[in-house]
Amino acid sequence: MEKIDYLRALLEDGKEDESGLPSLSRIARKLKVNRSTVMRGLMPYRAEGILDEKYRFTEKGDAWLRSTNQRVTRLRNWLLAHQVEAEKAEADAAAVIQNCSEEGAMVLSNIGVLCSSCGYRNVASGKWFGSSGEEFLQKRKLRFREGQLLFLSFWKERKESSIRELSMANEGFERTGELTERDGAWMLRLRLRTLTHQSAMGQWFSGIARVFEFERGEQNAGDWERAEIREKELLLPLSSFWIAYRGDLSRLRARLHVRISCSVGPLAMPMGSAYLEARMYD
Numbered sequence: 659m660e661k662i663d664y665l666r667a668l669l670e671d672g673k674e675d676e677s678g679l680p681s682l683s684r685i686a687r688k689l690k691v692n693r694s695t696v697m698r699g700l701m702p703y704r705a706e707g708i709l710d711e712k713y714r715f716t717e718k719g720d721a722w723l724r725s726t727n728q729r730v731t732r733l734r735n736w737l738l739a740h741q742v743e744a745e746k747a748e749a750d751a752a753a754v755i756q757n758c759s760e761e762g763a764m765v766l767s768n769i770g771v772l773c774s775s776c777g778y779r780n781v782a783s784g785k786w787f788g789s790s791g792e793e794f795l796q797k798r799k800l801r802f803r804e805g806q807l808l809f810l811s812f813w814k815e816r817k818e819s820s821i822r823e824l825s826m827a828n829e830g831f832e833r834t835g836e837l838t839e840r841d842g843a844w845m846l847r848l849r850l851r852t853l854t855h856q857s858a859m860g861q862w863f864s865g866i867a868r869v870f871e872f873e874r875g876e877q878n879a880g881d882w883e884r885a886e887i888r889e890k891e892l893l894l895p896l897s898s899f900w901i902a903y904r905g906d907l908s909r910l911r912a913r914l915h916v917r918i919s920c921s922v923g924p925l926a927m928p929m930g931s932a933y934l935e936a937r938m939y940d
Contacts (some may be wrong), residue, residue, distance in 0.1 A: 663689070663752070664699035668713060669723070680713050721849070725834045728809060729755045732939065787903055791912065794901040795844065800910070802844055806837040808912075808936040810848070815931055825932035827918055829853045830867050835936055838893070845893040846912075846936060853920060865922035866890065869929065873915040874898050882917065899936070912936040 667689055672680040682700075686693040703709045708719035715723065730751045737747035789797075812827035830853040835846050854864045870885045870892055885892045899912035912935070919929035 664696055665703060665708075665723070667696075668700065668709075669715070672714065682713065721832050721834065724807060725809075725832070726755060728807060728834065787905065789901055790897075791895075791899040791901050792897040794903070795897055798903070798907065800903075800907050802837050802839075804838060806938070808835045808837065808846065808938045809833065810835045811935050811937075812916075812932045813935060815933065825930070826853070827867075827916075827930070827932050827934075830918070830920070837896070840893065844896040846896055846899075848892050848894065850887070850890040850892070863920075863922040865920040867892075867918050868921040869917075869919040871917040872898055872934075894934075908939070910938045912938075 664685070667685045668680045671685050671688075682693050682696045686696045689696070700709060700713060703719070704711070704713075707716055708722050710716050730748075733754060734747045734751035737751060738744060742750070794800075810831060810833055812825040812831070814823045814825045830850060832849040832851060835848050838845050838847050848870075850866045852864055852866055854862060867887065870887060871882045872885060872894060874881045874883055883898075885894055894914065896912065899914045902911045902913070903909065914934045914936075915931065916934050917929055917931045
């Protein structure tokens with residue numbers, strides 16, 4: 659049994675109890691294990707701040723659970739599409755996502771559902787098309803939902819190399835963003851988290867994003883705009899992204915050129931640029 663199974667059982671038990679408090683004894687009976695086994699399985703999550711002292715999900719835990727479930731679901735669906743039995747697909751997907759590094763889990767959970775990195779070509783799963791975010795929102799009848807989740811990743815700018823590399827900016831933001839409507843316009847909400855980095859001299863620094871700029875219009879047009887950061891959150895207009903989408907609108911990928919600097923200052927963490935990608939699946 660994987661550790662994430664104990665976490666899911668904990669979540670279900672809390673929903674069933676009127677007080678909202680989970681019972682380790684009930685969970686142990688349901689899973690047919692000892693209570694001490696359940697405690698050992700949940701101990702890492704308490705240490706990481708995902709659960710509090712009463713085994714309830716913290717704010718960090720809620721975000722982590724949404725992201726993990728999203729990854730498991732995508733990888734499970736990919737396994738099912740390749741004729742893996744449903745029960746095995748569920749177990750294998752949970753085991754892979756649970757035991758991989760965060761970067762590995764992110765890549766694996768997107769297997770088979772992304773178009774090629776270089777430009778929205780036709781792929782086996784269907785035809786992909788591209789347009790500016792403004793044009794897409796005006797012409798495509800895609801109904802967004804308040805609070806709809808998008809999976810986020812930051813990638814280094816590719817210059818001479820054709821290999822895509824993850825940007826250090828990934829560590830400074832939650833891996834899922836949310837759609838929200840403000841004054842009739844759809845925005846993507848990003849949540850900041852503390853980033854720790856070691857300088858070339860070996861000194862460690864911790865901070866959060868202080869400046870976040872994004873490039874409107876055509877790539878390399880030089881029309882940069884600063885996003886306002888409030889209470890460790892920022893909003894980005896969906897119209898500013900370049901949108902790649904499948905013909906049936908079941909999958910969408912949005913890309914935005916960004917520049918980010920950290921609160922520790924330019925000497926320790928100079929402003930860097932990257933591509934923010936946000937992916938949505940129907």
